[in-house]
Amino acid sequence: MKFISFIWLISISLVGISQSMLPLVQDTNVNQLGHEISISGVGDYQSTSIGKDITRAFFYGGLIDESMKTTSSSRHDEINRFGIDINSEIEYRNHNINLFKDSLKGLLLKGGVYNFSSIIYSKDLFDMCFFGNEIFTGDTAYFTGSQFTNMAFQKIGMGWLNKKTKSSFNLNFIGVTRYLNGLFNESYLFQSQNVDSLEFLLHGEGERANSKGYFKGFGLAFDMDYRFKMKKNEHDFVHFQLLLRNLGVVYLNNTDKYLANDITSIESLKIDDLLNSTSIFNNPDDFANEISDTIVTKGAFKLLPAMFQFTKLIDNNSSHKFQGFFGFRGYLNNAYVPMLFGGLDYKPSKWIRLGIQGSYGGFSQLRYGVYTALQLNHFNLGLASENLFSKTGESIIIKLSCAF
Amino acid sequence: MKVVTPFFKALIVLIFLGVFLSCKKESTRWETEWVVPFVTDTLDLYKLHNDSTLDNFSSSNYLVNLERELLDVSLNDFFFIPDTTISQTFSPTIGIGSVPPGFTFYNEVEAHELSIPDAQLKKIIVSQGKIELKVFNPIETSAFYTIKMPGAVKDGATLEYTFFIDAGTTDNPAVANEEVVLDGYHIDLRGEDISGSVNISGFNILQTSLSIMSDPNGEAVGISTSDVFEVEAKIQNLSISYAQGYFGEQAFSDTSFFEVPILNQIIAGNIDLDEIPIDIEISNGTKIPFSAKISLLENTNYLSETLSLSSTLINSSQLIAPATGAWSSLNPSNHLISFNNTNSNITNYFENLGHTHKLGFEVRMNPFGFNTGSYNEIFPNSRLKLKLKSQFPLGLQSNGLMFSDTVDVNFNPQIVDDLITANHVVLDVAVVNTFPISGKFHLEFLDENGVILHELNNIETIESSLFGTMDSQENLMKMESYINVLIDNKILSDLNIVNRMVLKTELNTTDGVIQSIPSNAYLFFKSFLKVNTTNSIE
Numbered sequence: 001m002k003f004i005s006f007i008w009l010i011s012i013s014l015v016g017i018s019q020s021m022l023p024l025v026q027d028t029n030v031n032q033l034g035h036e037i038s039i040s041g042v043g044d045y046q047s048t049s050i051g052k053d054i055t056r057a058f059f060y061g062g063l064i065d066e067s068m069k070t071t072s073s074s075r076h077d078e079i080n081r082f083g084i085d086i087n088s089e090i091e092y093r094n095h096n097i098n099l100f101k102d103s104l105k106g107l108l109l110k111g112g113v114y115n116f117s118s119i120i121y122s123k124d125l126f127d128m129c130f131f132g133n134e135i136f137t138g139d140t141a142y143f144t145g146s147q148f149t150n151m152a153f154q155k156i157g158m159g160w161l162n163k164k165t166k167s168s169f170n171l172n173f174i175g176v177t178r179y180l181n182g183l184f185n186e187s188y189l190f191q192s193q194n195v196d197s198l199e200f201l202l203h204g205e206g207e208r209a210n211s212k213g214y215f216k217g218f219g220l221a222f223d224m225d226y227r228f229k230m231k232k233n234e235h236d237f238v239h240f241q242l243l244l245r246n247l248g249v250v251y252l253n254n255t256d257k258y259l260a261n262d263i264t265s266i267e268s269l270k271i272d273d274l275l276n277s278t279s280i281f282n283n284p285d286d287f288a289n290e291i292s293d294t295i296v297t298k299g300a301f302k303l304l305p306a307m308f309q310f311t312k313l314i315d316n317n318s319s320h321k322f323q324g325f326f327g328f329r330g331y332l333n334n335a336y337v338p339m340l341f342g343g344l345d346y347k348p349s350k351w352i353r354l355g356i357q358g359s360y361g362g363f364s365q366l367r368y369g370v371y372t373a374l375q376l377n378h379f380n381l382g383l384a385s386e387n388l389f390s391k392t393g394e395s396i397i398i399k400l401s402c403a404f
Numbered sequence: 405m406k407v408v409t410p411f412f413k414a415l416i417v418l419i420f421l422g423v424f425l426s427c428k429k430e431s432t433r434w435e436t437e438w439v440v441p442f443v444t445d446t447l448d449l450y451k452l453h454n455d456s457t458l459d460n461f462s463s464s465n466y467l468v469n470l471e472r473e474l475l476d477v478s479l480n481d482f483f484f485i486p487d488t489t490i491s492q493t494f495s496p497t498i499g500i501g502s503v504p505p506g507f508t509f510y511n512e513v514e515a516h517e518l519s520i521p522d523a524q525l526k527k528i529i530v531s532q533g534k535i536e537l538k539v540f541n542p543i544e545t546s547a548f549y550t551i552k553m554p555g556a557v558k559d560g561a562t563l564e565y566t567f568f569i570d571a572g573t574t575d576n577p578a579v580a581n582e583e584v585v586l587d588g589y590h591i592d593l594r595g596e597d598i599s600g601s602v603n604i605s606g607f608n609i610l611q612t613s614l615s616i617m618s619d620p621n622g623e624a625v626g627i628s629t630s631d632v633f634e635v636e637a638k639i640q641n642l643s644i645s646y647a648q649g650y651f652g653e654q655a656f657s658d659t660s661f662f663e664v665p666i667l668n669q670i671i672a673g674n675i676d677l678d679e680i681p682i683d684i685e686i687s688n689g690t691k692i693p694f695s696a697k698i699s700l701l702e703n704t705n706y707l708s709e710t711l712s713l714s715s716t717l718i719n720s721s722q723l724i725a726p727a728t729g730a731w732s733s734l735n736p737s738n739h740l741i742s743f744n745n746t747n748s749n750i751t752n753y754f755e756n757l758g759h760t761h762k763l764g765f766e767v768r769m770n771p772f773g774f775n776t777g778s779y780n781e782i783f784p785n786s787r788l789k790l791k792l793k794s795q796f797p798l799g800l801q802s803n804g805l806m807f808s809d810t811v812d813v814n815f816n817p818q819i820v821d822d823l824i825t826a827n828h829v830v831l832d833v834a835v836v837n838t839f840p841i842s843g844k845f846h847l848e849f850l851d852e853n854g855v856i857l858h859e860l861n862n863i864e865t866i867e868s869s870l871f872g873t874m875d876s877q878e879n880l881m882k883m884e885s886y887i888n889v890l891i892d893n894k895i896l897s898d899l900n901i902v903n904r905m906v907l908k909t910e911l912n913t914t915d916g917v918i919q920s921i922p923s924n925a926y927l928f929f930k931s932f933l934k935v936n937t938t939n940s941i942e
Contacts, residue, residue, distance in 0.1 A: 058941065061430035069434065132436035134934065195832075195932035196444045268444035268930065 221248020506620030522652030703758020
């Protein structure tokens with residue numbers, strides 16, 4: 001129980017968790033117990049440059065000191081990426097029901113909570129946020145090309161599964177709880193050497209869901225888990241999975257779209273200006289209004305950050321103790337670079353699996369991970385990390401299955 | 405289901421535990437340094453270069469070349485001719501009987517005295533003015549009234565005005581209103597003697613002539629002794645550009661105050677100065693003799709100490725001769741009253757650092773009375789002026805001279821909210837000083853009741869230019885100083901109740917030396933705010 005508690009504690013502290021990550025095992029045996037509940041969760045953040053000590057501080061709190069900031073800053077290139085994928089899913093599979101009068105089609109119910117964020121940004125934007133503008137004295141900080149997006153949504157859906165191949169199709173109803181998006185076109189901050197003038201150019205746009213209710217919009221999406229096999233030799237097959245998750249569209253009832261196309265200059269005051277001014281310093285709200293040229297409120301359709309993954313699966317019934325796996329993954333998000341991955345699975349006994357893996361791409365670059373899976377009669381517990389040794393990201397994946 | 409039940413119980417407990425632990429998460433914090441331009445400016449004396457105060461050309465050091473006008477009066481300030489109403493009436497002593505059409509039955513000249521107090525004017529030129537005429541006709545035929553003013557001439561022609569008036573009755577005479585413009589008329593106010601010649605000794609006399617002729621196209625009418633023919637002339641708003649005569653013993657006296665506001669901000673210290681001579685120049689552009697005297701010159705300083713200028717010239721009447729020439733060749737007569745260390749305590753007067761100066765003076769016309777031959781003359785360009793003049797090298801020795809300036813402040817509330825959360829703010833100031841004077845600052849933050857909430861005493865000194873290096877291009881000694889004023893969190897947290905700020909500046913020069921101020925000296929400073937914030941995300 002303590003172990004389960006520990007796992008749940010991590011799960012809850014990560015807000016939500018999901019499936020689809022490693023290890024992925026193909027078991028073509030029909031579940032004889034009839035019912036199966038899976039709870040899975042993913043907490044994964046990756047970055048090309050931002051140290052995980054900084055990201056951890058955002059998750060768990062604490063002080064981001066000068067050393068942490070300096071180390072991360074030195075790791076930055078001109079263009080950098082950062083992303084967070086936190087989600088959890090609960091899935092119920094009923095193998096007793098025969099949908100469409102087909103003995104191989106069982107019922108699949110699914111629910112989930114997702115939070116997906118991504119940022120592409122310049123080094124100057126990082127330095128500005130974490131050091132302030134002093135380091136740009138006599139210099140120009142460029143923000144051009146930086147963009148960010150964040151979407152949080154929940155889903156509930158139903159579908160069917162193939163009891164034998166485990167392929168499934170699920171149609172989901174989506175409720176969006178948060179949407180935020182921003183893009184800096186040509187944007188910079190110039191500061192004179194004497195700090196007697198600042199010039200801030202902002203050509204960009206931002207958009208956020210602005211409905212008053214908990215759900216800002218609704219939509220539909222489908223999940224598809226298509227599994228197929230190819231003959232390896234006379235006795236063995238190689239199993240593959242094509243996974244599509246949250247491929248759909250939502251309609252946000254009200255979005256505020258901010259369009260900025262302005263240049264703002266702040267000059268030193270003259271003594272007379274200071275003595276004759278009615279108020280010292282301008283109102284920052286006025287400044288915000290100045291740079292927001294246009295605000296448009298309207299409804300908008302948005303694509304969900306769908307995930308695509310193709311994987312060579314591990315065969316649970318294989319007699320080999322070692323099996324390899326590989327694949328690639330992508331998100332419907334322009335900050336995410338398609339990720340290639342591969343690894344080795346080791347099954348030392350009937351009830352446990354161990355594995356190592358490597359990947360390249362995503363929101364970061366090269367990553368290494370391990371996993372372990374505990375297989376009991378009614379329970380199946382998997383614990384994995386796709387990113388164990390990186391200085392710029394962390395990952396934890398948990399999956400708990402219960403058959404009854 | 406037996407397998408599932410304990411699992412869900414544990415789940416509920418863990419959810420509560422997880423939520424609880426999540427709430428205990430400490431905030432995410434990091435520090436940032438933000439810089440914002442503040443004030444960049446140059447303090448100099450350039451504004452005084454072209455307003456008759458400072459001479460920056462004649463020497464490498466500033467020369468004070470002060471010239472201020474204390475009095476400037478013209479002819480219209482000397483004389484005010486009151487509005488005057490003249491009435492000329494004709495009523496036959498015996499009945500004339502029937503008057504045929506076109507018959508002139510009255511033609512007389514009358515003399516009227518203008519009421520001009522204390523003055524005996526013989527000739528004037530009107531720059532502006534008019535006569536409003538009101539004419540009454542009591543006969544039962546229309547008539548032509550002709551008004552003349554003998555002695556009032558413009559472009560060689562005597563003022564004459566004829567106008568037509570409808571028929572009236574004895575009981576209800578017809579009335580006509582007309583206006584005659586007097587602008588530019590030369591008027592001889594001497595009148596005529598018995599022989600009809602100009603009365604040389606006459607003055608303030610205005611002559612009018614009225615003739616009445618029945619309408620040549622009208623009917624014959626009878627005129628009785630009860631008919632009253634009347635002309636009423638109102639001379640209004642008369643201003644003169646030239647006057648000749650005797651203008652009396654008029655006197656102008658006044659007490660003028662002039663302020664030097666910055667000296668009212670001194671709260672301590674003193675200065676030593678070299679001699680500062682003061683000249684008061686009286687310029688007489690009239691052909692009138694005057695006498696003038698300075699009755700008082702005193703100033704009051706920040707300690708409410710009043711020091712009077714002590715001199716034999718105070719309360720001593722000075723004779724100001726009349727101008728010479730006439731019209732365009734008029735040459736004013738100038739007279740100088742000079743105060744210096746020999747005849748007064750003038751340097752002490754200025755070292756008193758008075759912020760309010762009081763000058764009393766009196767100017768008197770014709771101080772010798774009527775003996776001038778009653779021939780005062782004032783031309784359009786005649787002015788009487790009183791000027792204060794002074795020339796001396798600008799220099800001083802400042803001994804802890806301290807100025808205090810209180811500024812009402814009204815910080816933007818949102819900025820205050822932001823600044824209150826700042827760890828500290830540093831006002832970073834870089835100064836280039838070309839004045840041979842050092843400055844030390846002290847800053848106080850006051851609430852609305854004037855209570856000092858915080859003080860900043862340890863602000864670095866702006867060093868005198870004498871400690872710097874020579875800039876051969878600008879021909880000035882320059883000294884750069886850097887000042888960092890730390891405004892800590894205690895002060896920032898009270899910004900929302902800061903209502904006033906007091907800046908105290910202490911100026912010092914080298915002991916024992918009157919320090920000359922170089923021409924074109926300036927104090928350049930640039931400043932920006934460095935705001936250290938701790939950003940926090942709960």
